[in-house]
Amino acid sequence: MKSPNRKQNRKRVSSKLGMSPGTLLHIGEQKTDPPLICIINYDSDTHVAKQYTNSDKPSPIRYKEGITWINIDGLHQIDLIEHIGNEFGISRLTLEDILNTNQRPKLDAHENYVYLVVKMLHYPEDSPDLEVEQVSFLLGKDFVISFQESPGDTFNSVRHRLQQSSNSIRTRKADYLLYALLDTIVDNYFVIIEHLSDKTENLEERLLHQVSDDLLNEIYQLRKEISNIRRSIYPLREVIAALDRNDSHIMSSDTKWYIRDVYDHTIQVIDQVENFREAITTMIDLYMSGISNRMNNIMKVLTVISTIFIPLTFIVGLYGMNFDNMPELHWHYGYFIIWGIMITMGLSMFAYFRRKKWF
Amino acid sequence: MKSPNRKQNRKRVSSKLGMSPGTLLHIGEQKTDPPLICIINYDSDTHVAKQYTNSDKPSPIRYKEGITWINIDGLHQIDLIEHIGNEFGISRLTLEDILNTNQRPKLDAHENYVYLVVKMLHYPEDSPDLEVEQVSFLLGKDFVISFQESPGDTFNSVRHRLQQSSNSIRTRKADYLLYALLDTIVDNYFVIIEHLSDKTENLEERLLHQVSDDLLNEIYQLRKEISNIRRSIYPLREVIAALDRNDSHIMSSDTKWYIRDVYDHTIQVIDQVENFREAITTMIDLYMSGISNRMNNIMKVLTVISTIFIPLTFIVGLYGMNFDNMPELHWHYGYFIIWGIMITMGLSMFAYFRRKKWF
Amino acid sequence: MKSPNRKQNRKRVSSKLGMSPGTLLHIGEQKTDPPLICIINYDSDTHVAKQYTNSDKPSPIRYKEGITWINIDGLHQIDLIEHIGNEFGISRLTLEDILNTNQRPKLDAHENYVYLVVKMLHYPEDSPDLEVEQVSFLLGKDFVISFQESPGDTFNSVRHRLQQSSNSIRTRKADYLLYALLDTIVDNYFVIIEHLSDKTENLEERLLHQVSDDLLNEIYQLRKEISNIRRSIYPLREVIAALDRNDSHIMSSDTKWYIRDVYDHTIQVIDQVENFREAITTMIDLYMSGISNRMNNIMKVLTVISTIFIPLTFIVGLYGMNFDNMPELHWHYGYFIIWGIMITMGLSMFAYFRRKKWF
Amino acid sequence: MKSPNRKQNRKRVSSKLGMSPGTLLHIGEQKTDPPLICIINYDSDTHVAKQYTNSDKPSPIRYKEGITWINIDGLHQIDLIEHIGNEFGISRLTLEDILNTNQRPKLDAHENYVYLVVKMLHYPEDSPDLEVEQVSFLLGKDFVISFQESPGDTFNSVRHRLQQSSNSIRTRKADYLLYALLDTIVDNYFVIIEHLSDKTENLEERLLHQVSDDLLNEIYQLRKEISNIRRSIYPLREVIAALDRNDSHIMSSDTKWYIRDVYDHTIQVIDQVENFREAITTMIDLYMSGISNRMNNIMKVLTVISTIFIPLTFIVGLYGMNFDNMPELHWHYGYFIIWGIMITMGLSMFAYFRRKKWF
Amino acid sequence: MKSPNRKQNRKRVSSKLGMSPGTLLHIGEQKTDPPLICIINYDSDTHVAKQYTNSDKPSPIRYKEGITWINIDGLHQIDLIEHIGNEFGISRLTLEDILNTNQRPKLDAHENYVYLVVKMLHYPEDSPDLEVEQVSFLLGKDFVISFQESPGDTFNSVRHRLQQSSNSIRTRKADYLLYALLDTIVDNYFVIIEHLSDKTENLEERLLHQVSDDLLNEIYQLRKEISNIRRSIYPLREVIAALDRNDSHIMSSDTKWYIRDVYDHTIQVIDQVENFREAITTMIDLYMSGISNRMNNIMKVLTVISTIFIPLTFIVGLYGMNFDNMPELHWHYGYFIIWGIMITMGLSMFAYFRRKKWF
Numbered sequence A, B, C, D, E: 001m002k003s004p005n006r007k008q009n010r011k012r013v014s015s016k017l018g019m020s021p022g023t024l025l026h027i028g029e030q031k032t033d034p035p036l037i038c039i040i041n042y043d044s045d046t047h048v049a050k051q052y053t054n055s056d057k058p059s060p061i062r063y064k065e066g067i068t069w070i071n072i073d074g075l076h077q078i079d080l081i082e083h084i085g086n087e088f089g090i091s092r093l094t095l096e097d098i099l100n101t102n103q104r105p106k107l108d109a110h111e112n113y114v115y116l117v118v119k120m121l122h123y124p125e126d127s128p129d130l131e132v133e134q135v136s137f138l139l140g141k142d143f144v145i146s147f148q149e150s151p152g153d154t155f156n157s158v159r160h161r162l163q164q165s166s167n168s169i170r171t172r173k174a175d176y177l178l179y180a181l182l183d184t185i186v187d188n189y190f191v192i193i194e195h196l197s198d199k200t201e202n203l204e205e206r207l208l209h210q211v212s213d214d215l216l217n218e219i220y221q222l223r224k225e226i227s228n229i230r231r232s233i234y235p236l237r238e239v240i241a242a243l244d245r246n247d248s249h250i251m252s253s254d255t256k257w258y259i260r261d262v263y264d265h266t267i268q269v270i271d272q273v274e275n276f277r278e279a280i281t282t283m284i285d286l287y288m289s290g291i292s293n294r295m296n297n298i299m300k301v302l303t304v305i306s307t308i309f310i311p312l313t314f315i316v317g318l319y320g321m322n323f324d325n326m327p328e329l330h331w332h333y334g335y336f337i338i339w340g341i342m343i344t345m346g347l348s349m350f351a352y353f354r355r356k357k358w359f
Helices: A002-016 A078-088 A092-099 A156-163 A175-209 A213-245 A253-318 A334-355 B002-016 B078-088 B092-099 B158-162 B174-209 B213-245 B253-318 B335-353 C001-015 C079-089 C091-101 C157-162 C174-209 C212-246 C253-318 C334-355 D002-016 D078-088 D092-097 D156-163 D175-210 D213-245 D253-318 D333-353 E003-016 E076-087 E094-098 E156-163 E174-209 E212-244 E253-318 E332-353
Strands: A037-043 A048-052 A069-071 A104-111 A115-122 A131-139 A144-150 B035-041 B047-052 B066-071 B106-109 B114-122 B130-138 B143-148 C034-042 C047-052 C069-072 C106-109 C114-122 C131-139 C143-148 D037-042 D047-053 D066-075 D107-110 D114-122 D131-139 D143-148 E038-043 E049-051 E068-074 E108-109 E114-122 E130-138 E142-147
Touching: A048 D175, A069 A078, A069 A175, A069 C253, A069 D107, A078 A092, A078 A144, A092 A115, A092 A131, A104 A213, A115 A213, A115 A334, A131 A175, A144 A175, A144 A253, A175 A213, A175 A253, A213 A253, A213 B092, A213 D253, A253 A334, A253 B092, A253 B253, A253 D253, B035 B158, B047 B158, B066 B078, B078 B092, B078 E094, B092 B114, B092 B130, B092 E332, B106 B213, B114 B213, B130 B174, B143 B174, B158 B174, B158 D047, B174 B253, B213 B253, B213 E156, B253 B335, B253 C091, B253 C212, B253 C253, B335 C091, C034 C157, C047 C157, C047 D114, C069 C079, C069 C174, C079 C091, C079 C143, C079 E076, C091 C131, C106 C212, C114 C174, C114 C212, C131 C174, C143 C174, C143 D047, C157 C174, C174 C212, C174 C253, C212 C253, C253 C334, C253 E076, C253 E094, C253 E156, C253 E212, C253 E253, D037 D156, D047 D156, D066 D078, D066 D175, D078 D092, D092 D114, D092 D131, D092 E253, D114 D175, D114 D213, D131 D175, D143 D175, D143 D333, D175 D213, D213 D253, D213 E253, D253 D333, E049 E156, E068 E076, E068 E174, E076 E094, E076 E142, E094 E114, E094 E130, E108 E212, E114 E174, E114 E212, E130 E174, E142 E174, E156 E174, E174 E212, E174 E253, E212 E253, E253 E332
Parallel strands: A069 A144, B066 B143, C069 C143, D066 D143, E068 E142
Antiparallel strands: A037 A048, A037 A069, A104 A115, A115 A131, A131 A144, B035 B047, B035 B066, B106 B114, B114 B130, B130 B143, C034 C047, C034 C069, C106 C114, C114 C131, C131 C143, D037 D047, D037 D066, D107 D114, D114 D131, D131 D143, E038 E049, E038 E068, E108 E114, E114 E130, E130 E142
16 A cells, blocks of 8 residues: 555655645556546436546536536546536635645635545455445535546445435535435455454454564564554544534524534544554563573473483483593492482473472 | 444444434434333422333323323334434434434533433453443433433433422422433442452452463553543543533522532542552552562572582593593592582672672 | 552442442542541731540631631541532532542632642652642632641641741732642642652662562562652642632732742653653663563573584593594594694684684 | 765854954855856746856846846855845844754744745765755745755756746746746655655665665664655644744735645645654564564574583483493394483484474 | 753742732842943944943933943842832833842833843853853833843944944944844854754764764754744744834834844754754654664674584583483594594585575
8 A cells, every 4th residue: 555655645746746735647657448427416316427438528517407426437538537627616726736646635625615625445356455445525505526546336336325215415505415425335344354353352262372573574464454544534523523523504593513424423433443553562571581582481491301411410420421430330339329419310300490489 | 441442333334324314213222122212200399100112102201290201121122212302302313323322422402402322331241341331312302312322221320319399309390300310320339449459459469479471461450441531530520510611591500509419429430540550550560670689580590509619610621631641630539629619609709699699 | 559559449440339429438548537627717917726636526617807727637527528518609510629638639610619629749758659648739819728638747847837826828828829739739849859869869770780580579669659649740730720810808919929930840840740751761671671670691602612613522522432443542642633623623613702702 | 865964053053152243254065166146037927037147146136027036056155145134124033034044943023024945855976865955035015035055956947937937926926936946846855855755665675585784774874864854844744833823914815725735735744754753763673573583583593502512412422431340241233222311312302392393 | 951940930039929029129130240231322423431330429310312221241230220210101010020130031011111031052161061041121212221141242243333333333323223133142152052052973983883872962962952942933933023013113114024033043053953853853763763773782692602502512412411222422523534524514604694685
């Protein structure tokens, strides 16, 4: 996850350095080929959904009546985004920000629209690494425009609810639609939390049975992932808090109750993430003390063996000397007496270490 | 304590993801089978207490006069909770929050009621692990509704006081009843603190006598428990502070004096918890320095033995050589002279290490 | 210091759990047997001092004129405290707090009086452990009531000054008396600081000469004491700051200048305490590096001895072999040549280690 | 980078100590010889650019119409700076600050101009060490004056855009020019970030393969660089935030939208820098655990070898003894039996260590 | 530096405990014998300077016209200070604070004067330890009174500037004089910074070449000094900020611009001090990893020597056995074959360790 991020910065620098602001340019990886545009216009009675790919020219973009939700997957068709921007009166600086996928989650309140950037996390199917996707929202009086980097099924549940004429979402305004989309994104964080929870449990279990270098690398890997999530979720909380504080006419006070609910969920995610951080600190501490313990055990084995055998080896060396006059050598039971002495010494040392609980 | 929590999150994700808000669904473990409803209506003169189980339809729920306290143990009978919600004019979002036992302690002030979530801790009889129970309160002008996950005897003292017609609680309003219930919950934390205090003392004592791997695991276990308590008590303090700041007509300024008293108690709990945290840090430091010390001692034994015997072993090896011409071998007292030399060497090294206080 | 504190909590839980608020009950250790009451009434002209013990009924308690200072040593005579409370119009909640010696330092401003709790530290004569005593003050327009857990001579200097008719304290109001008492308590902290300063210097000195397990325990003991002082002095600072901010008519702006002076002193105490904390961190670091160094030195001795003698032992073993055909054994000066080789080897290794500064 | 900084302080002390304020004196290293002055006067229609070196007297300095941008490379020609100061009504204190290159990034809002100091980072071509250059800006109603320590091509892109009559920069005011220059400086930080990113990746890679002392020094070197960047970027963020909050008539609210964009970029830089800090902490931890692991491995080799051979050496010593009566020595197959015993012992120990996963 | 400080506290406690406030008493070390009083009265036209020692009675103290600066070196002549206090209408509490040299830097704004305490640092000529001197200022409409503990040449540059009739200081008010004095004190900190910078560089250099116990003690010594400076400079910054915020008529808004300049300098000092702190943390880390590395190296030498020679010693022991039937002993080239085997073993182990980069 780190490397693409760095490469994007590199791209940023080389391509954008010294350009005039207002020049629209897609900064970041191109993650999908033909951008997909999905336009849904609805009110309590009607519901029209149209889907366009690259080649088509979507029309009409702006409906006179009802709420319009435009969802765009893929950010590299700049003329389309420019066209939408003109149609809905979006400032060029905002469009630039939408195209730059290195944004931090933030909220910009303009006169006739509110611009939000948030981050969505998911584990891709073919890789164990967490992927971060930037999702931008434009909320106006009667429209929500959402920009994703690549197509995904995250918003499908909202699409489904929009099709049900009885659903409360149909009777409400655009701000409620935005709430529903944000709620989906925050709910998604719980899936990530679950995944991390499994990883953490697995690591904790393994840590009880072995202390290996690989394990430490995995722990640090996990710590990196968690710190990536922190960097997404903390500003997301701020964004949602800003949305709640926002006093433009676009946000109804009714919807704000729902926004506060989403806010509570982000706090729950943060709580969990802080839990993981603590768990990881504990794991590292345990790893370190595991290393120390193992060293201790190795030292104990060495010391016990050395301490028992070094004096014995001295004794046998003693009677290997070639002095002419060594009376013990000529005793009939000398050899057996020495055996007796050595066994006694060895056993008493053994007993001593046992009593000291060295093994 | 961690695993059920995680499983609840899992349940949350799979069951709630993408649902319309306002859909009532119990999220969390079902901890009791038949929900128990206990309705007490009282004023300074009268006191009526009724108890219902699952099968009964409680009626009347709302009394015209006096203060009504409804206590519900068990959150899985959704229609009952919906019914109560309608009767007392509780918003659907609030009901949803009540049913979700993964809430963080918080306070939501609505126009005609105040909604509080707090956490209650207790050690179950059959397990050494701390259990967290969520308790929700709805405070209105003339009612308090409390929701517990499982039946317990925590509120019995309040029930008892309500029966005494002379008790001050009978002459006061619903806000005072809420205070009495909160006070009971905070007092409960002191029981937990006591339990932890015993555990900590026990660990401190054992740490003086041995340094084992199990001990470290127990210390980390204790640290985890303490950090769980912190996560409950800090937001609880905020909730109680918010209750004090709250300027709705529901809270009388008189009762606020009492609330401030509860607040002081939470601060006392926090102080104690911070004490424990410090004690645990000290214990971990002592453990680590204990490990280092033990290693030191092992090394010293090894070094003393090696340093004394290795030169001696060299000497005996020396006179085990088979050179034709080794004059010392033929001296009459050669063997005894060597003994003398070796004993002198050994003793002087021994004295040297003694003086260096190596053992 | 920790254990009595814990036992008090235990007492609190078992005796107070679920009681109605307003029930007066002494919580904490009973530290003195017959409570002592000392009543001083004074103005610039007159000065009356009376002393009562348990058996006497003090009367009059409230004087019509002048400033009255009532000092009570010992909190277990509840009816007396209740009586005083009624006489001066003190709320029952305040009385409850006075009786509970587990309070945190705090200030409660009521309409006609201000209630303060502070902690006083002292080393008892017969024990090396710091003792904490709770002192409560009630400040009214024309009275100060002070409650101590046990008799002490802390306030004697104030009593002495009150006897001097020329002393400025006689011409001022009750708030100035409170200032004088608080000043005495804060000055007392400097005595503790001095004591700790001696302990710290002593430990620092000893740390330079030895690295023992006991020393570490003493350092941690000192750290515990310092952290106890911090827990007293930080809230004390807040209390004094609150007294300064307090805008009731009871505190004159003149006296506030003096209060600010006391505030500066608490800041000085805090500065010193933070110094000690830093000194202790440094001591622990030095202890740890001392342990490492000692291990290093032990390893060096072992390594030097082993490295010099192991090869020599190999050589002597070599010529202890019993091969039929070993030409060197039959050289006339073989033995002496080997001696030469071994001495050369030993000395050059010795020189090598010397150059590497291993010893 | 540290040493010149220190030397500048030394210069400061010796040359400035006790001087009257308002005495203009260049404090810091002289980085370029002939100061370069470049004056550009433009509006939507006209564009005049003039370049002067030391010997020339630039004239006119102040144009009646259009926006004037004066860029000065090199701060040691004090009379020139004094002349400009008089012409544009800049206070002497401000001029003093401009000449002192030890400033912290800051913003001073005066009545008729705004004074900004920022730091620009770059890696010089001939050295691997990060260099810090101070850039000061004076923003007035119709002028921007920028002071650099040495000539550089950082602002070339802005010069280029000013030449294009169609470019939006030509139609806007001086505040927009300031924004364009600040944007260039902040964009420059991304180049540094990129460089650090490469260094960090390189170190991380090498850390996986070896644990050497040099590596640790390089890690600490990198940490120092990152902490230098932090010291530049955090106050820069404050400066830009202050510019946004600044309510003088010089900054139009239009331009503030752009300033906020620059602000977002500084936040991005800060995010990256914090990432690096975390990465470095992880690297140091991994290094330390790498050291521990290596020690462990060395100990294991030593212990395995010693533990296998010490008992065997004892056995062979045993049968090297010269007792007259040692029956085993005379057994026909004694030697071979001993071989068998020793091989069995060695192999079983080997198997034991294998099972314990010691190697 | 610590010990005198502690002794002063001791003096404080024993001499001041329980005294009435307003009793003037010099608390702290007496650092000079005859106090020196220097009175300068000036305006743009006139300049009168008089110097008195202990025995003289300075008169007049208060001039009717112009600005008066009274500088007093030595605080133990209490009647003089009392006399000055009466003359200029200084409150007794302020006088008490002036006499107590254990003050923290602070600012007290009174109605007709402002009282400032700051700390001045310097290295005495005859000692390597940093000395702290307290300097108090009283600023009135037309006077500045400065109190130093001992005579010094710090303010000489200001005296010199006052003699020059053309100097801007002569045309300004008392507040500008105060600024000039404060500026001198803050500039003095840069001299200290320089000194510390040399010490730090010296330690860093030595750390590269050796890892000794003394070095660690020196590092901790330096850390202590830096932490002493921090304790002086942080409150000094607050004092200067308070002077800037102060809205009394004594400070003109003009002078505040200069005060802000001094403020910037204190921030620069703080920046440098934080740099040193970071450098010291790095040094300690490097020291610790140096210790670990050395241990590693020692272990490697031990392990290599042991691992090579232990098996060889086993082999030579083997052929020292005295079995009757050991065929190899009777081979003609047995001895030489064994030599071959041992050399091969030794070399291959040596090669193995080389490949593992153990030395």
